[in-house]
Amino acid sequence: VTGIRICLILASSLPFSPALRSAGPGDRSIEYKVKAAYICNFVKFVKWPADTLSRTSAALIICSAAAAPLGGALADAVKDKTVDAHPLALRHVASESDLKACQVLFLSGKDPRKAAAELARADLPGLLTIFDDDVPATDRDSPMISFVFASDRIRFSINQQSAGRAGLTISSKLLSLAVKTEAR
C-alpha cells in the first residue's frame, strides 16, 4: 500500500526525471538500454525448432557483428538472464560461418559495414534476425523483427513470413504489439 503511495508521488514528478532530462543530443544511452531490453524480451515470445535449442539448459546465444552492440547495453542486459531455463549469452561474430551457434542475430547500422552486409544475407533455419532501425535499406534482407522509431518511442515490426521460413513461431502476443505485421 505504501508502495502505491510512493508511486503516486513519484508519478506526479515524472516530467522532471533527471535521467530523461539529461539525455541531450548525442546521448543515446536510454535508447540503447531500451533496445537491449526489447531484445531480451523478444526471445521469450519466440519458439525455436526443437533441434536448434534442444537441451533444456543450453545457452540461447545472441550474436552481433559489433564487439559491444548498443554501446555495451546488450551485454549488460543479457547478464544473468534466463529464458525457459536457457541462460542468455552474447557472442561477437564476423562472418556467416560463425552464425551456426547463434539463435539470434542482431544487426545495427553502426556495425562494421562489411561484416554486417554479409551477415544480413544469412538465411539459416532457427536464426531469429533483429535489425536496428538504422540498418541501411540495402542490407535489409527481410529481417524478422525490425526496430521502428515512432513519435519518440521505440517500437518494432515483425515479418512473420520470414520467421516462418526459418522455422520460428512468434507468439501472437508479440504480433499484437508490433507496429505492422506482414503476415501471409
Added chain:
Amino acid sequence: VFGSAENKRMQDQEVIREFLVESHENLSRLDQEFVELEKHPKDAALLASIFRTIHTIKGTCGFLANVPDWQPTARPPWHLILASLALLACQLAPGQTAGNQPDDDYANKSIEELMNIPVNSVARKDQKLSKSPAAVYVITEEAIQRSGATIIPDLLRAVPGVQVAEVESNRWAISVRGFNGIYSDKLLVLVDGRTVYAPSFSGVYWDQLLAIPLDTIERIEVVRGPGGALWGANAVNGVINIITKSSKESQGTQLVIGSGSAQTSSLQARYGGTVGQWGTYRVIGQYEGFAERPGVGTAGPARDGLHFGSGGFRLDSGPAFSSKDSFYAEGNFFQADAKEILTSGATNQSSQQPLYDQGFDVTARWTHKHSDSSESSLQIFDNHYQRYDFGLQEHSNTLDFDFQNHTAIGSRNDVVWGANYRFTDSSLRTAMDPESAFETLGYLIRVVPVSQKYSLFGTFLQDEIRLTDNLSFTAGAKLEHNAFSGFGYEPNLRLAWSNTSRSTFWAAASQSLRQPSVRETALRLQIAPITAIPQIAIDSSLSGNTGVVNERVRDLEGGYRVIPGDRLSFDVTGFYSTYRDLLSSYLDPPSLVPQAGGLHLTIPWRYANGASARDYGTEFTSNWNVAPRWKLTGSYSWARSFVRSEGDFSQATPGPLTLLPPAMQSALIQGFLASLTGNSATLPPQHQIAIQSFVDVSKRLSFDNSLYFVGRLNIGVPAYTRFDSRLSYHFNPHLEARIIGQNLLEPQHIEFANASPAAVTLVPRSVFVELRWTF
C-alpha cells in the same frame, strides 16, 4: 458522528488500494501464464493456475461490492485506471527508484513498458545531421527552453558563424557569415517551410517572428553557407529553418505570465485539443511588451518600446486520417506597435515617428507516401503584411506553391526534386500622401510610389549517390527565374566520407544567387535639404536600376565531425567564399549647372553591381555531457572578410559637393541615403565565442548559464561579452517558475551602429520572471 464516517471512508480507501495492488499483480501473472499456455497448449496444470488467478480477481471484486464508494457497474473504474496509470508511469520513470529497482533497470521491463519510454529524438536527428555534408547546427528543444532567451534572435547567439545584434528593442540585425545589417539580404529564414521575406527590402523583419512563441518551436536548424541549390534565391550565406512542434506535442492548456525590466510583460495562452479521430489542433494568443531603451549618443530614451500582439493556430492530421497521407495547416496574425526616433547628422534634427507592422500568414502542406521509398509533398502559403517604418508604407502579399518529391532509386540513389511558383504583390510609398513629398529631419523627401506584381518560378533536382558504403556524393542544382534579373543557376556538389559511423569528413562547392529587390530595381527617392543654401538648389536622388543582375557567391567548404564517445562530439568547418556583383548604392558624378536665380546641384545616387568580396573563416562546435545532470556546449568562430567596391565616388568627396557645409556633405553621402542601401558592408567580427551550461540541480531545480563574446565590429562597435542566466523551479508538474537574467556582466552595452536613420539603443542588464501553468 462525522469522525466515524470519515474513519469508515478512510478504511474503504485502504481496501480499494489493496485490491488494486493485488489485482495488478494477478493480471501480470495472467499475462505470463497466457504466454506459457501458447507455447504449451496441453499443460493442464497451467490452465488450472490461470483459472485460479481469474477466480481470485473475481472474488476480490465481489468483496468490493460492500464498499459504498465503489460502484463498478455504475461508472468507469477511474480509481483503477488512474492507479494503473500511476503504476505504469512509476515503472517508466527511469530516474525514480520505485520498487527498489536500480535507476535505469530497463532490462526487467515488459514490452508494453518499453513501448512507452520516450527516447530523445533530437539525438537521432543529430545522428543523421552528423553525416550531412554541410555546416549544420541544430538548436534543440532543450537549448530553446534553457538558454535564457525569450525571443528567437537571442537563441541564435549560440550558433557559430551567426551574427546577432539588437539594434532597438523592436529591431535586430542578424546574418550568417557577415554582411550584417537591419536588412540582411543574404540570409533565408523559413518557418515550417514558409519563407519569411520582405520583398521590398529583401530582408527579414524579426519583430514579425515574435508571433512564434519559443514553447511551440521543436528545433531550429541553421545551415551556414550557400543553400541555393535546394532553397533557391537568397539562401546565399545561410538558411535558418524554424520548425514548430506538431499540435500533437502541445495538447492541453498552458498559461504563461511574465514580467521584467526589459521585456515588461508577457502573456500567453495556449490550448491544444483533438478533432475527433481526424487529428489535433492548437490555438495560441499572446501579448508581449518591451520597454524603451536609452539611445546611443542621446540623453533620453529612444521611444522604441514595442507592443506586440498575436494569435495563431496549427492543425495536424493523425494516423487515423490516412495511412499514406498527412496534412497540416497553420496560420498566424500579428500586430506590432512602436515608435522610432529618426535622427540626421546633417541637420542635427530628430523626429518621432510611429512604427507599426501588421499582417497574417497561412500555410498548408499535404504529404503523400507513394511507397516506402517515395514521398511527395505540396505546400501552399500566403503571407500578407503592411508596415510603416521610416515614413514609408510598405504592403506585401506573397502567394507561394511548392511541390517536392523524394524517391530512392535502387539502393544507391536518393533523389529529391521539386518545382515552385511564387507571386508577389508589393508596394512602397510615403504614408501620408502617396503623390507628394513629406518633410522630416529638415529634408523634403519624395518617393515615387512603386507598386509591382511579379512572379518567381524555379525547379530543382538533387541526387545523393552512395558510391561505396562509406562514401556518398551529392549533386544538385536549382534553376530559377525572377522578374528582375531573369534566369539564375545555382549548382552544388557535396562529398561525404564516413570512415566510421562516428566520424564524417565532408567537402562542398556551391554557387548561390541573390535576386535584386524592389528597392534596388524600381525605387526612386528624392531628398532635398530644406535648409537650402542661398542660390543653390540641391536635388539629391536615389534610383533603383533596372539593369542590375543577381549577386553571386561561390563557396568552397569543408568540415569534420566526430563523436569520440556518447558524451562528446566535435564539429569543425572551414569556408572560403568569393562574392561578385554585390549590389550597393553609388554616387554618380554630381553636376553643378547654372539656372535661373543661382546654381542647381544634382547628386545622383543609383544602385549598381559594383562591389566584390572575399571571406574565409572557420567555425568550431562541441557538445559535452560532463555528467548525467550537466551539459556543456561551446562554439567558436573566426572570420576574415574583405569587401572591394569599384566606381564609388563617395570615398573622395567630389568637387561640387565641397560647396556644401561639411556636415551636410557627409550626411548626403553617408546619412539618409546610405541607410536605405542596407548597410551591407558590416563585416563579421573576427572572433566570436558562445558557451552554454545546463545543470539539473535537482529534479525540480535547473540552473543554466550562457556566455557570449562578440569581437569588435568594423562599424565602430567595441567587443562585448554578454552573460545570461536562468533558474527554473517546478513546484509540481503543472507549475513552473523561471527567473532569467540577461546581460548580467555590465549595466549596458551597444551591439550595432550604422542603422541610420533608425536610432541604435543600448542593450541593458535586465531581469525577467515568468510563471508557467500547464494543465
